[in-house]
Amino acid sequence: MDYVYGPGRNHLFVPGPVNIPDPVIRAMNRNNEDYRSPAIPAMTKTLLEDVKKIFKTTTGTPFLIPTTGTGAWESALTNTLSPGDRIVSFLIGQFSLLWIDQQQRLNFNVDVVESDWGQGANLDVLAEKLAADSAHTIKAICIVHNETATGVTNNLATVRKLLDHYNHPALFLVDGVSSICALDFRMDEWGVDVALTGSQKALSLPTGIGMVCASPKAIEASKTAKSVRVFFDWKDYLKFYKMGTYWPYTPSIQLLYGLRAALDLIFEEGLDNVIARHSRLGKATRLAVEAWGLKNCTQKEEWFSDTVTAVVVPPYIDSAEIVKRGWKRYNLSLGLGLNKVAGKVFRIGHLGNLNELQLLGCLAGVEMILKDVGYPVVLGSGVAAACAYLQNNTPMIPSRI
Amino acid sequence: MDYVYGPGRNHLFVPGPVNIPDPVIRAMNRNNEDYRSPAIPAMTKTLLEDVKKIFKTTTGTPFLIPTTGTGAWESALTNTLSPGDRIVSFLIGQFSLLWIDQQQRLNFNVDVVESDWGQGANLDVLAEKLAADSAHTIKAICIVHNETATGVTNNLATVRKLLDHYNHPALFLVDGVSSICALDFRMDEWGVDVALTGSQKALSLPTGIGMVCASPKAIEASKTAKSVRVFFDWKDYLKFYKMGTYWPYTPSIQLLYGLRAALDLIFEEGLDNVIARHSRLGKATRLAVEAWGLKNCTQKEEWFSDTVTAVVVPPYIDSAEIVKRGWKRYNLSLGLGLNKVAGKVFRIGHLGNLNELQLLGCLAGVEMILKDVGYPVVLGSGVAAACAYLQNNTPMIPSRI
Amino acid sequence: MDYVYGPGRNHLFVPGPVNIPDPVIRAMNRNNEDYRSPAIPAMTKTLLEDVKKIFKTTTGTPFLIPTTGTGAWESALTNTLSPGDRIVSFLIGQFSLLWIDQQQRLNFNVDVVESDWGQGANLDVLAEKLAADSAHTIKAICIVHNETATGVTNNLATVRKLLDHYNHPALFLVDGVSSICALDFRMDEWGVDVALTGSQKALSLPTGIGMVCASPKAIEASKTAKSVRVFFDWKDYLKFYKMGTYWPYTPSIQLLYGLRAALDLIFEEGLDNVIARHSRLGKATRLAVEAWGLKNCTQKEEWFSDTVTAVVVPPYIDSAEIVKRGWKRYNLSLGLGLNKVAGKVFRIGHLGNLNELQLLGCLAGVEMILKDVGYPVVLGSGVAAACAYLQNNTPMIPSRI
Amino acid sequence: MDYVYGPGRNHLFVPGPVNIPDPVIRAMNRNNEDYRSPAIPAMTKTLLEDVKKIFKTTTGTPFLIPTTGTGAWESALTNTLSPGDRIVSFLIGQFSLLWIDQQQRLNFNVDVVESDWGQGANLDVLAEKLAADSAHTIKAICIVHNETATGVTNNLATVRKLLDHYNHPALFLVDGVSSICALDFRMDEWGVDVALTGSQKALSLPTGIGMVCASPKAIEASKTAKSVRVFFDWKDYLKFYKMGTYWPYTPSIQLLYGLRAALDLIFEEGLDNVIARHSRLGKATRLAVEAWGLKNCTQKEEWFSDTVTAVVVPPYIDSAEIVKRGWKRYNLSLGLGLNKVAGKVFRIGHLGNLNELQLLGCLAGVEMILKDVGYPVVLGSGVAAACAYLQNNTPMIPSRI
Numbered sequence A, B, C, D: 001m002d003y004v005y006g007p008g009r010n011h012l013f014v015p016g017p018v019n020i021p022d023p024v025i026r027a028m029n030r031n032n033e034d035y036r037s038p039a040i041p042a043m044t045k046t047l048l049e050d051v052k053k054i055f056k057t058t059t060g061t062p063f064l065i066p067t068t069g070t071g072a073w074e075s076a077l078t079n080t081l082s083p084g085d086r087i088v089s090f091l092i093g094q095f096s097l098l099w100i101d102q103q104q105r106l107n108f109n110v111d112v113v114e115s116d117w118g119q120g121a122n123l124d125v126l127a128e129k130l131a132a133d134s135a136h137t138i139k140a141i142c143i144v145h146n147e148t149a150t151g152v153t154n155n156l157a158t159v160r161k162l163l164d165h166y167n168h169p170a171l172f173l174v175d176g177v178s179s180i181c182a183l184d185f186r187m188d189e190w191g192v193d194v195a196l197t198g199s200q201k202a203l204s205l206p207t208g209i210g211m212v213c214a215s216p217k218a219i220e221a222s223k224t225a226k227s228v229r230v231f232f233d234w235k236d237y238l239k240f241y242k243m244g245t246y247w248p249y250t251p252s253i254q255l256l257y258g259l260r261a262a263l264d265l266i267f268e269e270g271l272d273n274v275i276a277r278h279s280r281l282g283k284a285t286r287l288a289v290e291a292w293g294l295k296n297c298t299q300k301e302e303w304f305s306d307t308v309t310a311v312v313v314p315p316y317i318d319s320a321e322i323v324k325r326g327w328k329r330y331n332l333s334l335g336l337g338l339n340k341v342a343g344k345v346f347r348i349g350h351l352g353n354l355n356e357l358q359l360l361g362c363l364a365g366v367e368m369i370l371k372d373v374g375y376p377v378v379l380g381s382g383v384a385a386a387c388a389y390l391q392n393n394t395p396m397i398p399s400r401i
Helices: A022-028 A039-055 A069-080 A094-105 A123-132 A156-165 A216-222 A234-243 A253-269 A271-291 A319-330 A356-372 A381-393 B022-028 B039-055 B069-080 B094-105 B123-132 B156-165 B216-222 B234-243 B253-269 B271-291 B319-330 B356-372 B381-393 C022-028 C039-055 C069-080 C094-105 C123-132 C156-165 C216-222 C234-243 C253-269 C271-291 C319-330 C356-372 C381-393 D022-028 D039-054 D069-080 D094-105 D123-132 D156-165 D216-222 D234-243 D253-269 D271-292 D319-329 D356-372 D381-393
Strands: A061-065 A086-091 A109-114 A138-144 A171-175 A194-198 A210-214 A308-312 A345-349 B061-065 B086-091 B109-114 B138-144 B171-175 B194-198 B210-214 B308-312 B345-349 C061-065 C086-091 C109-114 C138-144 C171-175 C194-198 C210-214 C308-312 C345-349 D061-065 D086-091 D109-114 D138-144 D171-175 D194-198 D210-214 D308-312 D345-349
Touching (some): A022 A253, A022 C022, A039 A061, A039 A210, A039 A253, A061 A069, A061 A234, A069 A194, A069 A216, A086 A094, A086 A123, A094 A109, A094 A138, A123 A138, A123 A156, A138 A156, A156 A171, A171 A216, A210 A216, A216 A234, A271 A308, A271 A356, A271 A381, A319 A345, A319 A356, A345 A356, A356 A381, A356 D381, A381 D356, B022 B253, B039 B210, B061 B069, B061 B234, B069 B094, B069 B171, B069 B216, B086 B123, B094 B109, B094 B138, B109 B123, B123 B156, B171 B216, B210 B216, B216 B234, B253 B271, B271 B308, B319 B345, B319 B356, B345 B356, B356 B381, B356 C356, B356 C381, B381 C356, B381 C381, C039 C061, C039 C253, C061 C069, C061 C234, C069 C171, C069 C216, C086 C123, C094 C109, C094 C171, C109 C123, C123 C156, C138 C156, C171 C216, C216 C234, C253 C271, C271 C308, C271 C356, C271 C381, C319 C345, C319 C356, C345 C356, C356 C381, D022 D253, D039 D061, D061 D069, D069 D094, D069 D171, D069 D194, D069 D216, D086 D094, D086 D123, D094 D109, D094 D171, D109 D123, D123 D138, D123 D156, D156 D171, D210 D216, D216 D234, D253 D271, D319 D356, D345 D356
Parallel strands (some): A086 A109, A086 A138, A138 A171, A171 A194, B086 B109, B086 B138, C086 C109, C138 C171, C171 C194, D086 D109, D086 D138, D138 D171
Antiparallel strands (some): A194 A210, A308 A345, B061 B210, B194 B210, B308 B345, C194 C210, C308 C345, D061 D210, D194 D210
């Protein structure tokens, strides 16, 4: 049943899907149920309320769609926009690229703002475009909060500031796939109109729920948006929300119980503590990379990502070989470099249900792999740097004080 | 964590989601994995091969889409048709109604052939339409194999015969949601162009995989179909199939392992034995209904469904009360009557991983509920009728002979 | 991995091990933990407190020994008695026989009071023995509360009355393996000195915890009892209880979490409701047996057991054939007749986590098997009788009202 | 349900209970079954055959007793010896001490050979005793293969050589609790008469099976041994082995399936590879300890244990504080120092289902804790030393080459 078993635990450090907490695995270990019984709506009600806290919104409307992040993207776009609508979209890596590809295939008029891979979204260009758009032809700004391919975190607060500065009514659509529930994200405060993530990312569940949250303005837009949609149509959800049965089609019972357990754990730890933990692990990872004498793919500190670090390898090394070796020799799963940075970077995902010692095991593994592939790493150097930081900054586990 | 616990086992007899076999629950009881490691493609390859056997096709191309049946519908339609295309679609109950609603919202020109709820698709009308359509304006025939709301099984072989008779090139699209892997379904033999089901139906998995299988003709059609689609686009899958990595976006690791286990169990039992088991349980259920003196919503024997039985209650009884009572008193989950037959029928789902004694427990429960709500049932009558049939027709469990 | 898979659910109706509730299976689905961390003692403390409620004692001391019922027997005997001690023990079936065999091999002087299999303990003889024993040579009375082989429940209150009447100081040792947590059992009220059960019985866990509860008098006796014991010695437990670390040797982490979950479910349902449910299911089973025209192995109503029914088959039928057929054809697990009643009775266990419809499925299965093996049963007759009773007597599930 | 949850995975490095492989957790995730059905004996047969491979015996008879290591000890002793029998037993740490305590309480005449804690068994004294015992008053030699409290591995081959040299017929009883399936152990080659382990140790299961293997000579001895025993009596097992039903009392269904899965994984990896993995992880741990400037409790290299390392802390540090801090801050579970070495050593268990990166995470954690408690460790030093060794010596995972 296990296709390629290795002794001991798999060390899962791809930037998604991520490690699922054991209590969540347990919660999902169950038979199907009738989703039209009173039990499922009762639980769903609590889920919808609590998911809003993860998005930091009180006014948003969440949708838990049986789909992936790609589907969540499509839901965000087709519910709020009409074919031909002009949108400004930032290309900074593979996932923003894929979203732009989707935007184009959905027949929007995409104004692509491209940066080097490793840089954040060019918000100066956004400012120019907004300044020039007194006619309000721009209907939406589409931006990934965190580009998973390069480990770049964009500054969403600035996007909002620009929109406000130019008094521009464009919708503000955010891909929070590798950020929400791990990085500081504030839907209401930043005036995000649609935010979305996938269950297999920082929420630490299996793939299967595309989580989309819509502001009142987005909900309003959905009433006139002309993009063709059925499966992804919010209208059907809203209809069933009103009836109190919640589901226009069959949800995964297991994922609902899993989400319930995941949210309980997040609130038990405290969402701010969860975010602080990600910050701590991100910082530790970057210190290790530095100690190894390697470069972060992310070009400036302001863009450093606390959920994924893309490490640039020397030109004489194929980063794919590092990933392959991790899996074959150390039961370590690292992320490949994608597209433009294929062969050039490997990625360490450090998001989701993870702690210090797990990360340190990974970093030790990376050191051995670097040595394996001929990079003159000083063994222990990265771990030492990370430990020095973590030993100073890791709090007691609150429940165990 | 369990919202409304009752002692003992829940008796799940809604027509989906259905009971998951314990070995499948076990197979899914696991952490996430890197879906880009060599293990997942290796397993996926076996899944795609084996899923074809469930559809009884050797030439079809299967897609395991992270969605529900509603998404599978959308995938079937948008990949093969263009807005404005004329399609003939049969309205015989709630699920065919919902599919037609989707077809209309996707901007097809839907030629609806309506029957009374409880009747099968009117194929005489189809014959007339095909006969009249020498210009081949009909681009597709859309039909549910088994209408889950009324327990009606349509005759797909006849649809194929008509298409052949009139030498009509229309695509033949089949909703097999509550039929495939339970009823006799033959994709290649019947010349079905797109067939689809959901993982939570007869395959007895959680919700989350929309299984769509496309004939070479459907694949060909997808190259020119103009319906807008991205998430549901087969093209992306085909591209990754070619690369041998299979997944254009993140699949559910758990569902893949679950599907592997489910297929293994089906093949261990034998697909024909699985179908025979459904036939046996369907027949037993109908004999019980007869013994209770109640009517089957399905109006003719030729349409009797072996996966779900919709039972008509006397006018002085509200069928919703029966469902409510089953859940509240006997931990029995029955299906509600939907839309036109709301309050008038309740439904016994008998599909998926189920055996004789489970069904008999359900039938005994229904008898007690009928008595509870004031119907003068003879207690034991339905069980006796079902037992008489089952005792004569149940084979030894092959692995235990 | 499954040695002999059959489609659908296995219907487990042996009188132990019994069906485990899904929430308990979930709770046990976990890795090992350090049992010397603060977490396990904290949980253990709650377990020991709550287990006392199951025994209906406030003054008793519970021991959760990693063993089976056989080990629990040995623990009860060796901690309280010395070799050569005279004990009165009642032989009424296979399990009392095995306990007596153990008593003899442990070198006690066993005064066996034998009854026909199907009868309860002969308490008249006990009265005589107590009356005659003014010298108090009898050190203990050993009695099974419920003989699992014949479905006979002994009257423990009468034993206590006799001891009191004769003012006899003998210890009162009770095997509650197939009674505690299912039948009315009152350790304190009945002055039981040692009571015991196994986790795989009415508590509905896997095998692995021998639960023994000792009265203050039994604890006192343990200080001078000369039987050799180490693994089963209460002294080691008491030492660790005092230290607050609880475990003299490694417990099963999984079973501790399982027990926690099992107790939570029992208290959620209400222990009295649990007992009432067993009474209801026992009564329904006996009504079915009567309707089939078969005899209960239990010879008088006063001894009828609400946890197991031993059904006598006609002489021309081998009861082992019934059990075999249940397993091979209907995925139904019934209990064999043991020893003296081998071939003559089969047993329906109706204890633990079970509800009405599960039992009715089993009864329908038994009817079909009876027909299979040539007994002229009227199909549906037993189910009808059971339904008539259950439909009148089953309460609403409290959590769902 | 989780008493003290911490984010991320618990790092379990106590020397038992140890980490359970996920496939084993899955295999145990199941309801009870009738252990008298044909399925359980069929599986048991394979278990008994395969367990012999773990003990490296072809002539031994294994017993899978529902108990712990303490019970397995008692089974080994009481089945082969009679009260008053003289046995030579080696006291070298807490677990040998406990076994000796048991031997004394079971009324054997124990000739204790004591060593300093940190030293191995004094086999010179054994030689003397054997030389002096021409009358063969010594009935058994009892020795722990690996003393879990101090991380000392005894040389069993030498014991056998001495017995052979003096042509002494004493039984050779071995506690292999923290060795079998991890260290090189050869029952037949070394002429061990009873060897035993517990399921929660290197076999990586939950607690609950005391695994005892008896040589033909031990079986012969059991026929005349006069120690009182019932639950632990091999005779009852042998009787049921003959009948082919195997179990004299109820086994844990879950543990049987778990053991099946555990054995499958061990054979898939290869028992010799499993042992080599333990050797590798043991060596790496010792290199880290050295790099930290700390002493191994084990006084000579010949006794170094590959399953547990007891690390001596400087006198100004309380080792219990290290363990406490590991749990409270880093979710790391280390072993306490016990009895004579309480406060002086902490223990790193490195046995069972474990790999290189897990260990390195643990070592990094220990470094941070050492710093926390005021020991001037060079952060990264131990990890560096371990990595240097592991990077040179870790083979590719065979299934992934």
